[in-house]
Amino acid sequence: SQELEQSPQSLIVQEGKNLTINCTSSKTLYGLYWYKQKYGEGLIFLMMLQKGGEEKSHEKITAKLDEKKQQSSLHITASQPSHAGIYLCGAVMKTSYDKVIFGPGTSLSVIP
């Protein structure tokens, strides 16, 4: 199983609707990142969370990291077609070395 799980796997929403994407880890997170990817392209950095309970916002996107630092949520308010893409969460896992892993991604489609 994946060390980072994302839900839902895919999402189709009407323009203007709110939505939430979750990222859950089986281990303690040391830094949680959210990226957006258009199909076949590179990742665009959205935001990084480090402290339990931390919340950050950028335009209509808000991300939170829960206090136990094992789950994060990404919330989009009043979605627009420009929000469509694949949202990936990424994290640094502390093992014998710093291991960088990513979730499987959540595909978001926004219908005008």
Add this chain to the structure above:
Amino acid sequence: KAGVTQTPRYLIKTRGQQVTLSCSPISGHRSVSWYQQTPGQGLQFLFEYFSETQRNKGNFPGRFSGRQFSNSRSEMNVSTLELGDSALYLCASSPGTTSEETQYFGPGTRLLVL
């Protein structure tokens, strides 16, 4: 600042050949990480280079190798290509001072192995 650049953007090779991909990080960044992205496995970490030394390595066979030059530019090499190596290869750069810092990704190189 210019972003992360990767060359070539697209590549078609046949099984058994080898390939070299290039990544130029953001100016001032000393860490370059490489990732493989496939529909089945998602985004997987290959390795990270910092100051010309491999600092971290993912779980990939020895056919995958890399290096970093004194100007922080990095190359990734895959020898004896297999069909399963078809993927989008992404590189990311960061300052390299902490493990929790933000990584900035390039547009990727799409490799097709026939």
